[in-house]
Amino acid sequence: MRIVIFSDTHNSFAAADKIFKQNKDVSDNFLFLGDGTEEVEHLRPFYPEKNIYCVSGNCDHGTAPQHMTLELGGIRIFMTHGHHYNVRDTVDMVYKRGREERATLILFGHTHCRYHKYMSGVHLLNPGSASQPKDFLPPSYAVVDILPTGLYWLHIEL
Numbered sequence: 001m002r003i004v005i006f007s008d009t010h011n012s013f014a015a016a017d018k019i020f021k022q023n024k025d026v027s028d029n030f031l032f033l034g035d036g037t038e039e040v041e042h043l044r045p046f047y048p049e050k051n052i053y054c055v056s057g058n059c060d061h062g063t064a065p066q067h068m069t070l071e072l073g074g075i076r077i078f079m080t081h082g083h084h085y086n087v088r089d090t091v092d093m094v095y096k097r098g099r100e101e102r103a104t105l106i107l108f109g110h111t112h113c114r115y116h117k118y119m120s121g122v123h124l125l126n127p128g129s130a131s132q133p134k135d136f137l138p139p140s141y142a143v144v145d146i147l148p149t150g151l152y153w154l155h156i157e158l
Contacts, residue, residue: 004030007036018158053079056068066081106122108129113129
């Protein structure tokens with residue numbers, strides 16, 4: 001199973017649309033980590049067969065929840081934008097919350113920087129920003145493949 005994860009589109013409908021178009025034939029699961037829920041909600045009717053999960057960010061004004069815990073492919077996932085967990089300074093708070101949720105995969109955005117760390121059986125992953133990166137790298141998103149041999153991730157440049 002492949003999961004597509006993206007964040008921080010910040011009014012770039014083109015970036016969100018490109019991510020869906022690039023992955024429409026390889027994944028049924030799209031996870032958006034905030035700051036651009038309007039673009040994702042606008043795209044939802046074009047992909048009615050896809051599972052689209054969204055959390056809101058500090059720049060969103062919709063009704064999406066602040067965080068969400070779900071299970072896909074037998075993996076428990078905690079997803080949040082990250083601004084309530086001080087992720088710009090440390091991943092400690094979001095890691096602790098994800099552990100409380102018994103997550104194997106903890107997803108967050110907000111920093112606009114790609115990130116991955118594996119700690120005590122848990123993957124922490126930030127896909128970077130799909131439109132406004134701050135890590136001097138191109139805009140990006142991430143994919144996670146859940147296979148019988150384990151969980152594999154990759155950052156993909158837009």
